Every structure is written in C-alpha cells, then in structure tokens.
Amino acid sequence: MTLLTRRTLVAGLASAGGLVVAGCDKIDASPNVRKLLSLGEGATYSAQRFVSDRAALAPEFAPSQMSPIFRTNGNTMPGSSEFAAHMASNFTDWRLIVDGLVARPLSLSLAQLRAAPHRTQITRHDCVEGWSAIGQWTGTPLRLILQQAGLSSAARYIVFHCADDSNGAPYYESFDLIDAMHPQTILAWGMNGQPLSVPHGAPIRLRVERQLGYKQAKYVMRVEAVASLAGLFGGKGGYWEDVANYQWYAGI
C-alpha cells in the first residue's frame, strides 16, 4: 500500500528540484531578463556617481593595518617571449606607450616614470570574489601622464592594454574619465616599499582605488584614450567583462 516510498519521495523531490533549476536557468538566459538586470546595473553606476564627489578619496590605512600576506590573483606571469626579454633586462628597454586621442603620444621608460612626481597610498584591494587585502602602493598619478599627453576633448574612456593573456585573449581594462583623473588613480611601480614584483604586475600595475580587483590591470604596456569602447576586443571594456560578463563599473 506504500505507493509513496521514501525512495520515490526523495527521487521525486530531486527531479522536482531539477525542474526548478532548469526553469530558473531559462529565466536567467532570457534576453528580457538580461535587459532588466542591466537596468539595475546602470542605476547602480548612476547612483554611485550621484552620491560620490568625483574626487572623494578611497579610505587609506596605517602601516599597522596592512595585510601580513598580500595574496596574488589572476595571471602571475605573462607568457610572451617579449615579456620574458623585458624581465631578463630588468625592464630597461620597456616603454609605456600613451596614445589614442591625445595631442602628444608618449613613450616613457620605467626610469622616467619613477623620476616623475609620485604618490604613496596604503589602500584596500577588494577582489570581486569577496576577499580584501591592504597594501602600500607607490606610483605616478595617471592624471599627470594624461595631462602631459594632452587628452583630446573627444576622449571618453582610458584603456589599459596589458602584457598578459588568457587562452590568447589579451587582458585589458577601461575606465571613465572620472576614475582616470582621480587623485588616487596611479600607475604603481612600487608595492609595500619594494619595486613591484612580477606576480603583482611588474613593471607597472594600475590602481583605481574605488573599484574592484579585476579592474586593477597588471603588466600595463599601453594607455590609450578612446571615444568609445565598442571597437575594442569584445566591446564590453575589459577582459573579464568580455569573457564572463563581469560588470564594467565595479564600484560595488
């Protein structure tokens, strides 16, 4: 008389669960749902810009508050032979290219960057996954470099091209001019009082302190000013944005 045994009940619940999961995945994949969700993303970007002074500084910390171990993440060694050659020569022949919508394209050596005015800040690095690490960064404010290059009035975004790639897709990132010109936005060549190490992005790594970790491009080779992100790689403004739909504005 026990038509409904424990086993069939469990199997029934499991298959009902499978149906729920399948149904949810269908909702998740629907273009209209995608559109609705991206409305939320746009609202978040606008709201954060609305409540934040464009020069509002990210919190800075005391040396005693620094993480004992600052873990690495993402690529820790670009695979190209060019990068290997730069490493072998201690980046003496390496040049940072600044071009795109600028009046005076630049080609800067690491020595020139280190000799320029610089800023040291102890800030918190927040990975999108949820961990946070506090470290000290020293570098040249991006604003000074862009001013020296003479940013065109047509420029809307600053793109950072990197030496590393994943399965052939080069790493890159981009920002609006508010974050690009922010006083804490630096091209860091020093970390925790030492020259920046290769696992952390040598010779220079971008710090944009009001956004998440995947925006902090490592191994920066070229800074390009553009009017639109549409023509670049996957068109979404960054490596993770293109390959896995991560949010372009990573202020939350």
Next chain:
Amino acid sequence: MSDAPDPVLVAPATAAPPPFYRHKLPTRLWHWTNALSVFVMLMSGLMILSAHPHLYWGVYGANADHAWFEILPGHIRIGSLILPGFGIFGVSRGGQNYTVNPLFTIPSHYDLAGSREWHFAFAWLLVVPGILYLAWTLIGRHKRDLAPTLDELRPAHILHDINEHAHLRFPTGEAAKRYNILQKLSYSAVIFVLIPGVILTGLTMSPGLNAAWPWLLDLFGGRPSARSIHFICAMGLAAFIFVHLAMVILAGPINEIRSMFSGWYRPHPDRVPADPSTDPIPEPAE
C-alpha cells in the same frame, strides 16, 4: 438569537467572527515586493558567497588570514565548531562537489558575474520599497501595531506565548486582530534590524561608496566585518522566513495568504468559552 446566551454554554465553534481588515495596502504591497526581492537576494547572495566561502573580522581578510566561518566539503566551520552542511553547504551531488547546493543559488551553475547582476538589480527592489515602508511605519500609525506594551515584555508573558505557539494554539477572536508579542518582536527585528543591517553592510562592501561614505566602514569595523555581518543578517532573514512560512501553514495558509492579498482576515472562532477568568493573561488596556 435575541437572548444573550450563558457564556459557559457557548460551544467552541459557534458562528465564525466576521472578517476584519487586517493589512493595509502599503503592508500588502511591501510584503510581496519584499518576498520577491529577499528570495532573489538570498539565492544570488549564496552564489556570491560560494566564490570565496570564508568570512573574516577586521579591515582585511583573505586566504592567509584567520576566517571565523568557512564552508568545507560536507560541513561548515564556525570558529572551532564543526557543523553539518544541512544539505545547503558543501554538498556532493552526482559525484560533484558544490560549495552551495545549486537548488539554493541564482544562477544554479557557478556564475559570480551573473549572481552579482541579479543581486544588485533586486537590491533596488529591497531598498526603495524598504525605505518607503520604514517611513510609512515610523510616520504613520503602524509603529503602534508593532510596539510591544510593557506588560507584553514581561518574561512570563513571552514564555506563555512561546508555549502557546509551541502547542500550535494561535490567537483567536479579538486577540487575532492584533500582533502577539512574538510577532511584534520578530517583525520589528526584520524591519528595524535585519533589513537595515543587510542594506547598510551591503553598501559598506562597495569600494565606491567607501569613498563617498567612509563612516560606514567605521560603523561596522571594516569591509570583511561588514561582509560577515551581512551574512549573519541574511541568515537571520532566512530563519525568519522559515518560521514565518511554517506559521502561515499551521495557522491556515488560505486565510493567511488571502489576507495578504485582500487585506481581509477571518479570525478563528474562540476555542474556549469567552470567560476572562480562564485566560491567565489579561487583555492589554489599549
């Protein structure tokens, strides 16, 4: 019909009391926008947690630092306490290990970017109606429905109500027209502590808002601490929902759910003759 019957002779289930208007429109609207948003927030939040299932106290926290909470295969660790995963955390299904059971996450497959998109879109549905409802509660009369009287806060009264609920004896007749003390305390905890708590700690995790409102970090003691409190508040909401749904089912789901749509509630007829001397707890004077 005309003569007032002797109270002792009144049968427990005489004519049902007339329906009465229990839930105003703002309560009903907020209940359902919240039901949807909290459901999505909890499930997408579990996916976000699964990307780094460790929680820390302090201003920094990553793999090398001490975590007070961790999801491990088959169980969870809280401090030095190892607990089972309750079928939610650290489950193994079909030879595959999952940090969080895919039945409880949005999306069901690992997709941190997707879960963040769901989380931050539905956060608007939590925050905007939440602020409006909080204002309506505090400015209007609703706060009086939620405020416990001194008498109700007596331990004896609370224990009595817990005992009544544990025996599934729910308020009937006149008493069903007001929130009982357990409802007042749990609804107040949700409206004034848990929901503001998840929202504020959620905002504290935003590096962008840390620049705009650095006082949030001081309030919660750092981003990793805010992330921990966010999770604790979320689990508090999940526990509330679990008990809330159980109570709705036990108290008569059709009547309860209908009243949350229409506002009109049919109280259960009094179980016992309306003899005040049998009720150990006097009615509140209000």
